[in-house]
Amino acid sequence: MRALLDLDRGVTFATCPVPTAEIYTASCLAIDPNLPAEPAYPMMPAARLELDSGLVTELEKAIAAAQAQA
Numbered sequence: 001m002r003a004l005l006d007l008d009r010g011v012t013f014a015t016c017p018v019p020t021a022e023i024y025t026a027s028c029l030a031i032d033p034n035l036p037a038e039p040a041y042p043m044m045p046a047a048r049l050e051l052d053s054g055l056v057t058e059l060e061k062a063i064a065a066a067q068a069q070a
Helices: 008-013 015-032 041-050 052-068
Strands: none
Touching: 008 015, 008 041, 015 041, 015 052
């Protein structure tokens, strides 16, 4: 995570569900939820990757569960 993800480039290479979910998950994990603007950031990749809202909800639940165990 030395460099920020070029979202445009990521969208180009995300041609099936697995990479899109991985990009979204990485975006969620990379933010600092204590900074005011950052919790809204994952909405941008979710929209650009055209993720289904149900999938986003499931990914967010999985991320929260994993973070709670860490």
